[in-house]
Amino acid sequence: MDRGLLKWGAVVRRRHENAGRLTGPDGLEEGGDVNIVEFTGLIFLGSVVAGFLGALTGLGGGVVIVPLLTVVFGVDIKYAIGAALVSVIATSSGAAAAYVREGYSNVRVGMFLEIATTIGALAGAAIAIYLRSSVIAMVFGVVLLYSAYLSFRQREHESRNVETDGLAKWLRLEGSYPTAEGMTSYHVRNVPGGFLLMYVAGVLSGLLGIGSGAVKVLAMDQVMKLPFKVSTTTSNFMIGVTAAASAGIYLSRGYIDPGLAMPVMLGVLSGSLVGARILAGAQVRALRLVFTIVIAALGVEMIFNALTGRI
Numbered sequence: 388m389d390r391g392l393l394k395w396g397a398v399v400r401r402r403h404e405n406a407g408r409l410t411g412p413d414g415l416e417e418g419g420d421v422n423i424v425e426f427t428g429l430i431f432l433g434s435v436v437a438g439f440l441g442a443l444t445g446l447g448g449g450v451v452i453v454p455l456l457t458v459v460f461g462v463d464i465k466y467a468i469g470a471a472l473v474s475v476i477a478t479s480s481g482a483a484a485a486y487v488r489e490g491y492s493n494v495r496v497g498m499f500l501e502i503a504t505t506i507g508a509l510a511g512a513a514i515a516i517y518l519r520s521s522v523i524a525m526v527f528g529v530v531l532l533y534s535a536y537l538s539f540r541q542r543e544h545e546s547r548n549v550e551t552d553g554l555a556k557w558l559r560l561e562g563s564y565p566t567a568e569g570m571t572s573y574h575v576r577n578v579p580g581g582f583l584l585m586y587v588a589g590v591l592s593g594l595l596g597i598g599s600g601a602v603k604v605l606a607m608d609q610v611m612k613l614p615f616k617v618s619t620t621t622s623n624f625m626i627g628v629t630a631a632a633s634a635g636i637y638l639s640r641g642y643i644d645p646g647l648a649m650p651v652m653l654g655v656l657s658g659s660l661v662g663a664r665i666l667a668g669a670q671v672r673a674l675r676l677v678f679t680i681v682i683a684a685l686g687v688e689m690i691f692n693a694l695t696g697r698i
Contacts, residue, residue, distance in 0.1 A: 427650050430460065434654025438478065439662040440681070449475045449597035449630075450534050452651060453527060454685035458692065462647065464520045464527075468596030469643035472634040474655035475597070479627030483620075491620035493562045493613070496575065500585045504603070504629040507589020512636035515594045524693035527595050531686030535679045554578045555611075564617050573614050581611040592626070593633035600626055 437451035449471040456467035486492045515523060555561065555575035563572045584606035588599040600622045607618035637643050 423646075426460075427646070430456070430647065431650040431654040433459065434474070434651045435658040435661075438474070438655035438658025438660075440658075449595075449655075450531065450682065451685075452655060453596050454531060454682075454689055456647075456651070457524065458685060458688050464523055465515070465637070465642045466644055466647060468515065468523075469634070469637040470648040470651040471596035472630045472637060473643060473648040474652045475592075475630040476627045476634065477652045477656050478659045479623055479625075479630065483624040483627060486620035486623060490563075490565050490570070491616055492624045493560070493564075493617055493621050494624070495558070495562070496560050496607070496611075496613070497621045497624045499558060499560065499578075500582060500603075500606075501625055501628050503582045503585035504589035504592070504625060505632045507586040507591075508593040508629045508632040509589075509636065511590035511593025511595075512633040513593070514590075516636065516640055518594075521693040521696065523594065524689045528686045528688075528690035528693065530591065530595060530597070531682050531689065535683040535686065552576050552578065562617070564614060571614075573617065574612070576612040577610050581606045584610055589629055589632075592629045593636070596630075596633070596637075599629070 433455050434452060437455055440451050452471045452474060453464070453467045456462040456470065457464050462470075483492065487494060552575070555578050558578070560575040560578070561573065563570045565571075584602065588602035588606065591597065591599040591602060600619075603622035603625060604615075604618045607613045607621060608615050613621070634643065
């Protein structure tokens with residue numbers, strides 16, 4: 388890994404050229420006998436938990452992985468964002484194929500709204516490169532607190548029978564999805580409002596390294612009046628493309644390190660697959676409450692660290 392990539396408190400963790408030890412800035416070993424292999428294992432296990440919690444709440448593992456890497460493991464926030472973007476691409480690609488095959492995702496809506504999210508993601512990633520880490524941490528802390536609020540109040544939504552507006556009809560965005568009664572048709576409203584909110588979601592994705600699924604679902608569910616299941620599955624279809632646009636800029640700037648991104652990607656993917664299986668047949672209200680508490684605590688910690696100059 389690059390020098391300066393990992394830090395724990397005041398200790399900068401660097402790869403020793405010969406021994407592979409984690410050493411302090413003066414070259415002396417600090418922080419115990421943890422080596423690169425053991426540290427990678429800890430990153431993988433933490434990423435499994437992040438992917439698991441992200442799948443249970445529908446907010447994605449990126450919401451958990453960035454504060455986990457930054458606050459717990461001391462990874463520089465820009466490298467943490469780069470690794471999180473890679474994990475978002477992997478998890479979205481795996482789940483999106485299944486949702487499209489089952490007929491839940493609205494591909495036309497997703498591809499149209501991707502225009503806004505991709506432009507936003509490129510803008511957010513370009514801005515993030517030049518922002519101080521403390522500013523990014525502050526914004527991320529606020530987003531975490533909002534995500535905790537969304538997770539706490541999350542509930543099932545009913546499909547809405549609304550009329551398709553002119554633009555949605557011209558773009559042929561209406562569709563149908565499988566329900567217990569068979570294929571159910573739905574209409575789409577307020578396309579310009581949803582498009583604008585998707586741009587905001589893209590900026591957050593590029594700036595913070597998250598899929599910003601909560602904002603995407605909000606745009607489609609509350610603004611465009613899509614059924615909730617269609618909103619969540621179409622959001623999952625979209626976040627991989629959004630993250631890929633942001634990841635290109637982070638990669639060009641050297642903020643995606645394979646030694647960090649690989650265990651994060653594998654861990655988040657494994658955890659999300661387990662979480663998706665449990666979510667299908669389990670009552671997860673208690674787990675959502677735990678997730679809300681953990682995310683809120685991480686958000687407060689990131690804001691505090693940003694204000695005190697620790698990030």
